[in-house]
Amino acid sequence: AGSDRYGTSVQISRSAYGSSDAVFIATGTNFPDGLAGGPVAALLPGPLLLVAPSQLPSVVKNELQRLGPDRVFVLGGTGVVSGSVVKAIDAALP
DSSP, X not given: OOSSHHHHHHHXXXXXXXXXXXXXXXXXXXXXHHHHHHHHHHHTTOOEEEEBXXXXXXXXXXXXXXXXXXXXXXOSOTTTSOHHHHHXXXXXXX
16 A cells, blocks of 8 residues: 555554554564564554664654554564664654
């Protein structure tokens, strides 16, 4: 649906959520964290968005702003989602 995996995660989010109290973030370069986080995201519920290890894609940033979540859960450690991405996520939220 999107031009890449990041855009596709956003398109899935847009089709399923008008807003969300919780959002899950996983790296888009390796599947285990996203795979493990999927069931938890479904239970809360909240979308699972993919990011690059050291960059917050603008399409994902825009989706975070649209959703306006109260909580963001970053799956995995700083080896898969860097501290600079976490800071960019924080800065993107109201």
